[in-house]
Amino acid sequence: MELHPDRLFPSDPTIRNIARSLYASVANLPIVSPHGHTDPAWFASNAPFGNATDLLLKPDHYVFRMLYSQGVPLESLGIGNGDADPRNAWRILAEHYHLFRGTPSRMWLDWVFSEVFGMTAQLDAGTSDLYFDTITDRLASDDFRPRALFDRYQIEVIATTESPLDALDHHASIRAENQKAGGWQGRVITAYRPDTVVDPEFEGFADNLGRLSDLTGEDCFNWQGYLAAHRQRRAFFKDMGATSTDHGHPTPRTADLGADSAKALFGKICSGEFTAQEAEIFRAQMLTEMAAMSVDDGLVMQIHPGSFRNHNDPLFRRFGRDKGADIPMRTEFVANLKPLLDRFGNDRDLSIILFTLDESVYSRELAPLAGHYPCLKLGPAWWFHDSPEGMRRFRHMTTETAGFYNMVGFNDDTRAFLSIPARHDVARRIDCGFLAQLVAEHRIADWEAAELAHDLTYRLAKKAYRL
Amino acid sequence: MELHPDRLFPSDPTIRNIARSLYASVANLPIVSPHGHTDPAWFASNAPFGNATDLLLKPDHYVFRMLYSQGVPLESLGIGNGDADPRNAWRILAEHYHLFRGTPSRMWLDWVFSEVFGMTAQLDAGTSDLYFDTITDRLASDDFRPRALFDRYQIEVIATTESPLDALDHHASIRAENQKAGGWQGRVITAYRPDTVVDPEFEGFADNLGRLSDLTGEDCFNWQGYLAAHRQRRAFFKDMGATSTDHGHPTPRTADLGADSAKALFGKICSGEFTAQEAEIFRAQMLTEMAAMSVDDGLVMQIHPGSFRNHNDPLFRRFGRDKGADIPMRTEFVANLKPLLDRFGNDRDLSIILFTLDESVYSRELAPLAGHYPCLKLGPAWWFHDSPEGMRRFRHMTTETAGFYNMVGFNDDTRAFLSIPARHDVARRIDCGFLAQLVAEHRIADWEAAELAHDLTYRLAKKAYRL
Amino acid sequence: MELHPDRLFPSDPTIRNIARSLYASVANLPIVSPHGHTDPAWFASNAPFGNATDLLLKPDHYVFRMLYSQGVPLESLGIGNGDADPRNAWRILAEHYHLFRGTPSRMWLDWVFSEVFGMTAQLDAGTSDLYFDTITDRLASDDFRPRALFDRYQIEVIATTESPLDALDHHASIRAENQKAGGWQGRVITAYRPDTVVDPEFEGFADNLGRLSDLTGEDCFNWQGYLAAHRQRRAFFKDMGATSTDHGHPTPRTADLGADSAKALFGKICSGEFTAQEAEIFRAQMLTEMAAMSVDDGLVMQIHPGSFRNHNDPLFRRFGRDKGADIPMRTEFVANLKPLLDRFGNDRDLSIILFTLDESVYSRELAPLAGHYPCLKLGPAWWFHDSPEGMRRFRHMTTETAGFYNMVGFNDDTRAFLSIPARHDVARRIDCGFLAQLVAEHRIADWEAAELAHDLTYRLAKKAYRL
Incomplete structure (x- = not known):
């Protein structure tokens, strides 16, 4: 049970010695957590965890x-x-x-x-x-209590994820606390996750549009009103600290239909009479619309595709979402992203961070895309691949083609608040081990590895997420 | 030509020392061979090999x-x-x-x-x-001679693979010998491999149904009779020691058509007038039917999909099957298995072991599926991947998500009887090397690795195959 | 900046020592560069580089x-x-x-x-x-100057790549120089790359057919004339040293339509009224036609599929081809190559070298195909994968199934002439490191590794490309 100080470092003595020294230089850096699913109520109320x-x-x-x-x-x-x-x-x-x-x-x-x-x-x-x-x-x-652990964990900033339908009351409380004299100074920000009002196949989609209308005063069953409501909520999320949006689509498909076709498709979607194919095209169009808004408001766009949600149907009907039955699917980025990239791919002010559950695209699609398009960056190894072997594969398969600087550092992506430092620690150890191998094989110099260790641990996340 | 005692252990001295010691503890365990293609006639007749x-x-x-x-x-x-x-x-x-x-x-x-x-x-x-x-x-x-080598090889049990059309005479002889006073005690069991009477595109399919009718007294051109014949042969195979079935379909597609549609489809199949698509759906339906029977009779189900058999057409026409021209294909499990899993996936008494020739599904599909569904386990690295590098990739890509205990140990899957201990020895060495790396990187304790080495070599195969 | 003598060797001391000694035996072998894109004008004119x-x-x-x-x-x-x-x-x-x-x-x-x-x-x-x-x-x-560097680099032979529309004047100059008393002896050969006149979607395809007609005196808008023109140009390229052809199709799809259908399809292609699907089938048919010609004239066939060329449309419209926006796509070989293989796959005189940008096919498709078909060999890790990690993955994922002798050594595939020795040096170092690991794990003997190092560096390329 005692944790070994050398855990996760490669066993080769040369590499291990370099890894130890790199790790020592980043082990105590503050935690930047730009993407995750902790509950803001914890930090707003500061009630004990149970x-x-x-x-x-x-x-x-x-x-x-x-x-x-x-x-x-x-x-x-x-x-x-x-x-x-x-x-x-x-x-x-x-x-x-x-x-x-x-x-x-x-x-x-x-x-x-x-x-x-x-x-x-x-x-x-x-x-x-x-x-x-x-x-x-x-x-x-x-x-x-939540705030005590937050401070003890040296979290510099943490992002949660909320739906546009969320009033962000907890975030408002935290910000009020932050501004109080002697108040708690923890920085907790939100992120704009519009799946509930963007995915026509989401449970309660039509109701959700109704609630979005109520919340914004826009007619969200009208294409222009619907887009205006998004703009309004994005601005509100930005006021509450958000620097990013997050999109959990089944595929990374994008579309650029033109205003008239988009409006007509939205009409069908609102009617409730649409095919699975039309739902897919609508989500595709909405990724492009979200990119257009990001060009305007500067929110960084995250795309997390490729999970078959709730694959176990009997279990879903009995217990609901998030019961361990989300299964990755093959994912294609090159053709799917093209419509969006043809419109915004060369825009230096747009920033899109791509994630995948399909490791076969690391070297084939994602690294070449990120190594060319100014707007694209690669998120870290995600979900099942947020693991020592998964991170090693990610580094080995992407670095040579995308380079380190088209990456965004580490995301913990978790609701398990207590383990956040453990997760960042694994990433730091694996990255230092990877860099140590490059040094030991004389592929980079030791001072470059030290700079990169700091970049991967801290600087890249802050820069990529505009924190 | 002398075999080095350290062969296949990683070169790093720390890891190698741990691997040596783990290997020493499992090198002499008996061989459990739950899936393979040796000829039962060898053990029945005990004639010299030629x-x-x-x-x-x-x-x-x-x-x-x-x-x-x-x-x-x-x-x-x-x-x-x-x-x-x-x-x-x-x-x-x-x-x-x-x-x-x-x-x-x-x-x-x-x-x-x-x-x-x-x-x-x-x-x-x-x-x-x-x-x-x-x-x-x-x-x-x-x-x-075969029995002498069997004993010298310390084979505790070996499974062969037979068609439902096989009378299992050799197995009957072996069982008679086993029961004779002073008779040979080798345990040779069969496995139920129904491709010849399940795959409408198999050579001689209609004739095969005729033979199955003759053998069982059921009308195998009638849907109910056909299913009853399967049940009867499965029971007979079980009497002859079988604990598993084996399914070598082109894809892992499953279907759950309902009784009427299944019956109608079977009618088309029997008429000989069917499309390739209908043949595929029939095979898909039969995987689900076989699962239903396994729920009843307890036979463990093995699915070996994804081989393009006899790819070299001129060679096949001249020399027949199994001439080295079977080529793996891309294989999809998540959507394909869903119909079967929606019906039986949560059944704790059902056990389905999945194999693949498409390594890109290890981390993306198979490990997440096996790490969730109670009925699913992962078979070892198969065929071309039954090799040192193939086994290493399998362990590295599946363990973190599926865990060791959703695996089934090693299968030699061979007709090359003489090499069976060599194949198990490779697996033991590679597994011990992998475990040694985990110990050297302080990811598991040494006593855990020792327990796991024994599990992977012996206990998991016996448990998974109900031996 | 000083290059470390041990760069790219694995860090483990046992492996590194073996790698050093293997590398010492091949480091100074001449460079054989059978596939690349240097400009023959450099060697013809020998003008300074700028x-x-x-x-x-x-x-x-x-x-x-x-x-x-x-x-x-x-x-x-x-x-x-x-x-x-x-x-x-x-x-x-x-x-x-x-x-x-x-x-x-x-x-x-x-x-x-x-x-x-x-x-x-x-x-x-x-x-x-x-x-x-x-x-x-x-x-x-x-x-x-180009020739001085060529000699200093110890290049034994280098192949460039030209279109059938190229008059090969630079190659003629070089050959004249070679034959002059005291003339420069560098061996620069061409390769036949017919994409411009084989791909109906290539810019200016119809004009290109016109130019091919002018160049050959054949009517290239007539199917038989078109094939005759290819034969004529192939013979001319062969006279100018070519030993290979090269095909950069979007996919490795092949077809074997029969003469009448092929002729009819060519008619549609020439009319300019064809679908994307018809263009794809035409390219597919042309791979098979090229294979038929290779059976006759002995030119080795290279297939380089799977690149989405000019993915960044605004950039392409502004700056043209080859601006870093070619992105790999998923690639399928097993079904795609079958028509060609059914016709020529067992021909021992035909040699086809396959490349891929989709690493998921290494172990699943390419190694099994090359380990069976007499006409198939595997090209080295290509383009984005021509890198230390890419080469390691290639060796780890193909060797066990294809064997070393179904490979063709290293290709630099570059137009960056100055870096050619650097690229070959990386390949030699990585291969020696890989072989050293096999020796250290007692999987091959040291003398076998030495023989293989020489094969991979020099002999396999000369043999595979018939140089």
């Missing part, structure tokens, strides 16, 4: 998907079942903890157990209650 | 495909040509043995030469006759 | 694409802008030189700076003028 199960097990679909895959019913963990005893649920995790060997969840959890809660024994059936009690007790103390 | 060429060259399409790719005519090896002199054919192999540098065939053959036949010189033109004579002589002795 | 910017920056789309991706306007580099000061353009490169960290361009340029021009300081803003002046001065001296 028990170990409610904080660390029930919301973490990385963790419970693995238990589920091995036959553990979700109900026994308290998911979709308010009656489950959290101590028993924790014991199930403890008894199955060997399932996580070799996974990033194991590393993140072990870091939280050791560094945050000071546990020294390994989690297993015999230590389950000790873990549950210790963690739950500590969470009740002031030192483990 | 000469070197007939045993080691002519049946091994891994070997003769490489010779063929460099211009060696198959006839000169005795393939499709009974007149070829086996000694001359062997000499052709010897003269071209450098072609196999860096290939798994080279490792497997060298192991057989050294460990089974005690050869000390390397195979080349100068040693060709020495090899041919030594191997051929030894094969004539009792110590090299 | 200034640093005109030679090293403006023609190198690997270099200026990276600058462009980070916001540098192409005009500022003198591209599409004759007024730009070359010294200022060079300064822009110097100021942005950190962008190339970790890229092959950086390695190639550093080699040229250090080994050709003797620079000792690193290129940056402070040394920009020193670099520009030193390089420009030296280029004016006789020792840096």
Whole structure:
């Protein structure tokens, strides 16, 4: 359970020594977290987090998907079942903890157990209650409230993700607190994630347009009104600190239909009578519309495509979204992005950050695109690939063609607040190991590696996200 | 030619030391071979194997495909040509043995030469006759008969693969021998491979349905009779030791048509008037039907998709199947498996083992699917990827997302009986090297690696295949 | 800036020692460059190369694409802008030189700076003028003229690439020079690249057919005349040293339509009224026609598919081709090559060399195809993958299935003449490192590695290209 100081560094002594020294120079840099899904209510209210199960097990679909895959019913963990005893649920995790060997969840959890809660024994059936009690007790103390951990974690800035329908009340509270004399100074910003009002196949899409109309005073069933509502909400999000938008489409398809066709398509979408193909083209058109607005308002655009959401239909119908059943799909960028790029690709003021779950596009499509188009940058290894091996593959497959400076540093992309430093630490260690290999093979100089380690850890994220 | 005790371990001294010690703990575990293509007649009759060429060259399409790719005519090896002199054919192999540098065939053959036949010189033109004579002589002795080698190889259980049309006489003989006082105790089981009566595009499909009718007394041109015949043969195969079925479809497409549509489609198939698309949907429906039967009878289901069989048409017309011209194709699992998974994916009693020849799906599709669905497990690196580099990629690309415990250990998948221990040995060495790297990078503890080495070598295969 | 003698060798001491010794045995072998894009006018005229910017920056789309991706306007580099000061353009490169960290361009340029021009300081803003002046001065001296560098580089043979419409005057001059008493002995050959008259979507296709008619005296708007013109030009290219043809199609699709359908399709193509699909089928048919001609005349066929040329439409309209906006696409070989292979795949006299920009096909499609078909060989890692990591992936993903002897050694594929030895040196170092790993893991013997190092560096290229 004690974390080894050399963990994740390559074993070769030459490389390890270089990696150690690079890591020492970046290990204590502040955390810049420009993309994630923490709950702003935590920082607005600063209420204690609750028990170990409610904080660390029930919301973490990385963790419970693995238990589920091995036959553990979700109900026994308290998911979709308010009656489950959290101590028993924790014991199930403890008894199955060997399932996580070799996974990033194991590393993140072990870091939280050791560094945050000071546990020294390994989690297993015999230590389950000790873990549950210790963690739950500590969470009740002031030192483990959200703002205290935020400060202890040295987070310079964190972005959350909200729908245009969100009133951003928590963000408003935090900003009020920031401005109070002696108030908490944590910087928590939002990001504009319009899927709920851009994707015609999203649950409740028509209702959502209605709510957007109410919120903005625009007629969102009229194409011009709908676009104006987006502009208005983007401006409001920007006022509340947002520097970016985020788009979770099934594919990165873009379109540039022209005003009349776009308006006609929107009419069909609003009528509720549209095909899957029309929904896809509408999402495609909206990526281009969002790019046009970004050219105007300067918000950085993030595209996160390629997840088949809620693949397990019976599970979705019973338990809802985000239950560990989102499965990556093959993703094509070269033809899909062309309409948007033909219109805005050479615009130096536009910044689009691309993510993928399909590693076969790293070297084939993404690195060549980012190594040419002024508006494109590559986001870090994402989701399932946010892992030591995933990050290594990302660096090995993109660096030679895209270069380091068409990257944006690390995103933790998590709702698991307690593990944020663990995640950034993994990225720092893997990057330092990668740079150390380049130095050991005499491909870059040691002083260049030191500069790059700092860039990858801190400077690139701030620059790319305009923070 | 002497095999180095450290072969296939990574060169880094820290990792190598750990790998050595892990390997020492599993090197002598018995062989569990739950999927392969050895001939049960060997073990039933226990007749000697014949000469070197007939045993080691002519049946091994891994070997003769490489010779063929460099211009060696198959006839000169005795393939499709009974007149070829086996000694001359062997000499052709010897003269071209450098072609196999860096290939798994080279490792497997060298192991057989050294460990089974005690050869000390390397195979080349100068040693060709020495090899041919030594191997051929030894094969004539009792110590090299099939059962003697089976025992010497410490095979705990081996599965062969048979069509539903097979009467399983050899398996019956072996079982009778097993039950005789003082009889041979080798455990040889079958597996249910119904491609010949499930794939409408298989050579002789209609005749095969006729034979299945004769064998079962069911009318296999009637949908209900056809399904009943499958159930009956599965039960018989289970009586003869089978614990699994095996499905070699072009794609992993599944369907869930409903009883009426399935019956209507089967009518078209039986009429012989069907399109390629209808044949594909029928195979898709049959995967779901087989899953339904597995829920009932407990047979583990293996799906081996993605091979373009007999790609070389002139060669196929002249020499028939299995002549080294099966070429992998891009394979999609996420959409293809959904109909089956929507029906049975959450069934904890169903076990489906997935294989692929398309490594791009390891991290994108297979690991996420297996890391969520209770019924899914991942088979080992298959066919062309059953190799040191192939196994390393498999571990690196699947472990973080699927975890070790959604894997099934190693399959040798071979008809080359003599090389079976060599193949398991390669897997044990590569796995120990991989685990050693995790230990050296402080990602798992040494005692965990030791437990995992045993799991990957022995326990997972027994559990996954219900042996 | 000093190049380290161990650069690109793996860091592990055991492997590095073996790699050093293998490399020492091949480092000074002559350069065989069977595929590339140098300008034969250089060797025909032997005129000095001009200034640093005109030679090293403006023609190198690997270099200026990276600058462009980070916001540098192409005009500022003198591209599409004759007024730009070359010294200022060079300064822009110097100021942005950190962008190339970790890229092959950086390695190639550093080699040229250090080994050709003797620079000792690193290129940056402070040394920009020193670099520009030193390089420009030296280029004016006789020792840096094209033929002097060719000899200094120990180039045994280099192939350029020309269109059938090229009169090959420069090649004729060079051959005349070769035959003169005391004349320069450099061997510069051409290769037949017919895209301009084979691809109906090429700019000016109809005009090109007209010019081909004029050049050959055949009626190239008549199917038989068109094929006869190809045969005539191929024979002429062969007289001028060509041993190969080269085909840069969007996909590797092939067709075998039969004479009547092919003729009818050609009629449609000539009429100018054809669909994109028909253009694709015509290109497909032409690959098969080219293979038929290769069976007759012995020219080795190279297929370079999968690049989306000129993806950046506004940039293409302003600056033309080859401006760093060619982006790889997913590429399928198994179904696409089948028509050609069904006709010629088993012909031992035909030789087809396959390249790809889609690394996912290395292990899935290309290695299995090359490991079976007598006519197929694999070209080296191409374009974006002509890099240390790209070459390592190529070797790791193809060797086990295709074997070393279905490969063709290294191609530099460049128009950047000065960097040719740097590129071959990278390949030699990476190959020696890969072989050293195989030796260190006891997968091949040291003497086999030495033989293979020589094969990969020299013998395979000469044999595959019939040089």
